Every structure is written in C-alpha cells, then in structure tokens.
Amino acid sequence: MAAATVVEADRAASEGGAGFSDVQARGWDESQLRKYSFPTKPIPRLSHTDPRAEMLINNEEPVVLTDTNLVYPALKWDIAYLQENIGHGDFSVYIAENHKFLYYDEKKMSNFENFVPKSQRMEMKFSEFVERMHKMEELGGDERIYLQQTLNDTVGKKIVVDFLGFNWNWINKQQAKRNWGQLTSNLLLIGMEGNVTPAHYDEQQNFFAQIKGHKRCILFPPDQFECLYPYPVHHPCDRQSQVDFDNPDYEKFPNFKNIVGYETVVGPGDVLYIPMYWWHHIESLLNGGVTITVNFWYKGAPTPKRIEYPLRAHQKVAIMRNIEKMLGEALGDPHEVGPLLKTMINGRYDHS
Numbered sequence: 001m002a003a004a005t006v007v008e009a010d011r012a013a014s015e016g017g018a019g020f021s022d023v024q025a026r027g028w029d030e031s032q033l034r035k036y037s038f039p040t041k042p043i044p045r046l047s048h049t050d051p052r053a054e055m056l057i058n059n060e061e062p063v064v065l066t067d068t069n070l071v072y073p074a075l076k077w078d079i080a081y082l083q084e085n086i087g088h089g090d091f092s093v094y095i096a097e098n099h100k101f102l103y104y105d106e107k108k109m110s111n112f113e114n115f116v117p118k119s120q121r122m123e124m125k126f127s128e129f130v131e132r133m134h135k136m137e138e139l140g141g142d143e144r145i146y147l148q149q150t151l152n153d154t155v156g157k158k159i160v161v162d163f164l165g166f167n168w169n170w171i172n173k174q175q176a177k178r179n180w181g182q183l184t185s186n187l188l189l190i191g192m193e194g195n196v197t198p199a200h201y202d203e204q205q206n207f208f209a210q211i212k213g214h215k216r217c218i219l220f221p222p223d224q225f226e227c228l229y230p231y232p233v234h235h236p237c238d239r240q241s242q243v244d245f246d247n248p249d250y251e252k253f254p255n256f257k258n259i260v261g262y263e264t265v266v267g268p269g270d271v272l273y274i275p276m277y278w279w280h281h282i283e284s285l286l287n288g289g290v291t292i293t294v295n296f297w298y299k300g301a302p303t304p305k306r307i308e309y310p311l312r313a314h315q316k317v318a319i320m321r322n323i324e325k326m327l328g329e330a331l332g333d334p335h336e337v338g339p340l341l342k343t344m345i346n347g348r349y350d351h352s
Contacts, residue, residue, distance in 0.1 A: 009137060010131040013059075014270075018289075026267055028214050032285040033265075036245055038256075040263035043272070047169070057174070060275035060314070062219050064264050068271050069224075071209045071294055073165035075268055078212060079290060085132055088153030090123040090335075094146045099194045101146050104236035111234045111334050133192060133290075147190040151294070161259055171207065171296060181299025189293040191284050199228055199241040199281040203318075205298040206280075208272040209212075213284065213291035217272055220279035222313035227255040228279055233324040238266030245281065276300050279312035 029223060045064040046053040056063040094101055096119040104117050124132070126147075133145050164184075175183070184204060193213075199220065208217065220228060228241040243253050250257055265285070266272050275278050284291045312320070327341075328334040 006271050008042060015163065026214075026265070028285055028288065028344075031290055032214075032251065033216055034178070034246070036218075036284070037248065038259045038261060040261040043217075043219065043262050043264040045264070045270075048183065053118040055272045057273055058178070060278075061221075062262060062264075062278060063273050064266060065271045065273065066269070068167055068170055069269075070167045070171060070207065070271050070296075071211055072269070073162040074211050074292075074294065077292055079130055079190075083126055085158040086157040087128050087154045087156045087159070088125060089152070091129060091147055091149045092271055093122050093124050093129050094119045094148060094339060095122065095132075095159050096144050096146070098142045099144050099228075100196050100198055101144070102198055102240060104199075104238060105238060107112050108234060108236040108238065112236060115236055117236070119306045129190075136192065144192050144195050146192070146195055147152075147188070151186045151188050158201070174207075179301040181301065184297045184299060185295075187295040189291075189295065190293050193288045195284045195291075196284050197280075198241050198245065198284040199243070199279045201277050201279045201317075202239065202274075202297075203276055203300070203315075205300060206274040207296040207298075208266065208270075208274055208280075209296065210266040210268055210270045211294060212268060213289055214265050215291055215293065216263070216283040216285060217267050217274075218263045218281040218283075219260055219274065220259065220281075222277040222279075224259060224279070225313070225317055227259045229253050229256070232334065233321055233335065234328050234337070241279070243271055252296050259327070275314075277317050313338075 036186055041060050043064055044052065044056065045066055046056075048065045048068045054062050055064060094103070100118065102118045104119075106113075106121075109115055109117075129145065129147050136145055147242070155163075171260070173181075176294075201222070229243055231242055232238040243249070243256050248256050255270055261281075264272065307315075324337055327337045331337065331340065
C-alpha cells in the first residue's frame, strides 16, 4: 500500500466513499457520489502558501490547492460564454453509450483486430457539441458526450485574454523549482453530469484546475499498480485499468480487493496536483450539471545521472513499460510479449 506523507488536513479514512466534513458548505453532498467497494482517504485541502502543500508536491503526492487563482479569469466561463467566444474551429468530442469514457489510442488499434472502442471520437463545432449535449439531456437516456480539446490558436480573442490572465507566475515557479520539463498542453474538458473517466495513469505531471461544477477525483499511488491491472502497453487502452469499478471481477482481478484510494471533490477555483504515474479516476457528480475543467500537463524532470536505490514505485512502473515496449519491438508481435514473460517467471520466482 501507499506510504503517503502524514498531513493533518482532515484525512480521516472512510469505507466506500469520501469522509468530507465540509460538504454542505461546498455545494454538493454524498448522495451525488457513486458507491464503490473500496475504502478511501481524503486528499488534503490546503492553501498554496502552506508549507505542508509544498512538502506534498515535493514528495510527488497529491494535494488540493484552494487559493492559487490559477484560472481565475476563466471562472466566468459557462456554456453560453464559451459558445460566444471560443471560436469556430473543430473540437474533439467523445460519445459513449453509457457514462464511462474509456479512451483509446487509435494508432494501436491495428495491434488488436477484435478491439471495439467503448466510445466514439468525432470532430464538431462547439455549437454542434452544445446542441448534441442539450438533446441528450432532454432525452434522458444512457448516452453521454464529452469534449476534450487542447486550447490552441483557433479560439476567440476573449478566450485568449482570459488564458493570458491565468496565474502563470505561480505555475511557472512550480515548474522551475522542481526542474519539470516543458508544458505540453492545456486541455479543456467539458462534460455532462455523471460522466466517468475510468482509472488511468499518465507519464506527466498534471495540475487539474476546476472552473465550473464539481468533479470527484479518486487517486491511487504507483505502488498499487498490481491492484489495478492495466492493459498491456501495446493495447489501445494502454495506461488504463481493466477493472470495472462498478462491478469488479475479483476472480480475474483478485488484488483489487487490496486497493485503497485517495479522494477529493474539486470545485470552482480548486487546483488538484496529480503526480506522474498516479492513477486517477475522475467523475462528474450525479445531478451536478455541466462541468468545465482545464488541465496543465508538464513533462517530468530529466532522469538524474545518479539513480538512488532501492527504486521508487514510479521508477519500477517506468521500467516495466520500457521492457514491454522493447520486447514488443524485438519480437515483432505484441501478442508474444505476455507468453514470453510467463515463460521467464513460471516456476522460477514462485519460491518463498
């Protein structure tokens, strides 16, 4: 299990959901949270000036920062404002038959001939996205829609002005003091109530800035890798858990019984720091309306010239990924990777 730093910031554990003491003051309640079988511990909520927040980020552990003003100019964004000012470019929109958006890498689909995506990606104008979203709300069915688009030079002037007004001074200092790599993207996310992005991990640092509505974020540290059973590296759903949180198959995924999450609900103005290789499972609240979020993705710091041993959990994950990639390339067929690895360990590493 995780060896997280102890920070006294309302971190009481609770079974099967969040143990939050200020839910009434924050505009949501626990009836809006999906119920799961595993326990969670609250992620600390701290001022960005609090030394404990600095300690958590330095230790590559999650924290909610309540007062960075990182996206302050965007807090006025709503669907009407964006529709008027976002521009006339094309946006990437995903449509799912239910509330789960299991993303996939289209380039890897050729590795698995029988792979059927559980969501469909389409390009459409923002006005078309809004019209489609409203129509789904009126119909009240299971189908859901989700916009995920990098903020680029196609947006209108007012959005550009808002973007330039972000607290770049603060976030650039975070990057510089920890020697992170470059900012790779700013991702605009807009979703309907009840949308779920299942557990996955990324190889970059992430500041998750909430603008409108509330999102529930359940995180898992890299040392719970074996409990979450990610798809193979060459699979289109690489870096995502195979476990269905709503109905876990404990026979197929027995280690999931040992999972423990770190949980929070972020609201407008909150910024959640998600360290690289930490798993994150993101949900729009039930009956919570439309949500708007902007993500800030940063590459990790360069590999140090002197590696310290024993290796940390995220370093082990990186090694596993690199071995899978290397074997896939060497064998010429990603489907041969699993059998070869089984041959390497079967009957050889099972001794106590």
